[in-house]
Amino acid sequence: MWDILGQEQLSNIKFVNLIMDIQELITHIENEFDELPNGVLYPETSIREIEGWSSMHALILIALVDNHYDVLLTGEELKNALTVQDLFSIIVNRKS
């Protein structure tokens, strides 16, 4: 299928997939963090500015990513991930 699509179409498909996937990650995070209402997280949301953020949230995130994506984030990676998008990029890079 990929052979018959132009580069632009291909990159659009990848972009759509990416959007869908990051939305899935956001849904997982919103479901896991009880205090977060649905629809408040965006790719550009700063992780540490989530209300009441603590080291326990970091552990929940590590477990969530490990469980759903089979990627075990290191403490350093999580420290460097400022936004949800950064977190998603780490997952994508580690999966590729």
Next chain:
Amino acid sequence: MAKFSINNVKVDAIYSCVPKHRLKTADYSLFTPAESMLFKKTTGINERRVASDELTCSDLCFKAAENLISELQINLEEIEVLIFVSQSPDYFLPATAVTLQDRLGLNRNCMAFDINLGCSGYVYGLSVLSSLLKSGLKKGLLLAGDKSTISTSINDKSTYPLFGDAGTATLLSFDENSESMFFDLHSDGSGKDAIMIEYGHSRYPYNTFIDEEREYEPGIKRSRNHLALDGMKVFNFALKEVAKSIDECLQFAQNEKESVDFFVLHQANKLINDSVRKKMKLAEDKFPMSIDNFGNTSSASIPLTICTSVKKQIENKELTLLLSGFGVGLSWANVLLKMGPIPVKCIDYD
């Protein structure tokens, strides 16, 4: 690879003893109500038992062993090995196991020694004791536990609300008809800083290196005489190694995970155990829990979980159990074994 099987040894009974005094997570002053809720959700800890100043881990183990011996009418002469697994011994020296040999009235021909391990210690202790018994000694006592609360700072919310105190006694005996135990033991000292009490022994002796508390981050204040815990490192270690090593142990034993009645994991954190369970794609009721009522009780957590959460089942029939201890060292260990029907009991220390 430290994978081996041991024949001709069986577990006869497990008794546990915990201090009567309870501390509730909700009452910890450094937590806001929201933090308290999140802590309970993440770790699973509602309350834990805390020993008074004068009560030691050896006192708890002694009480557990004394009750086991008297209630099951064990002939003291037959106990030829006593192992004390703990990181909170009574003295710098002598070994606490030797003092317990005397307190319990065991024969002077009984060999007694300590093993300095924490969360993996129960499985390590089982492996050492059963290795000794398979050569034909009659009975052995494995006393495992810790008074971890002595080493945490009340001003450190990353350690203080996690730990509870407990002591346990497990009686094993030589038995030609018993089925094999399959052990799988590991260690990785490169992770030694993840859980550490830096001061107080030979490298930084207590009389020279007495340290003032300092604040590492808000709510985390301790001295280097206190227990320091890098929660993220420990969490990553557990997620990386535990499910994998359990799987390796099952493969070594040529056993399927479905044939195991209960996976009794060290009780460090509910989130860790839930993650291991999800990786293994197993039902929640296969993973009994005691951390909700007792906190992290170090090497006592596995036998304490059996005594409290598997009591009904293990007193009535033979079970296939996979025991998994992991933590300080870093050190981790698994054993697949048959156990039951056997008496188990948890006693409050008055």
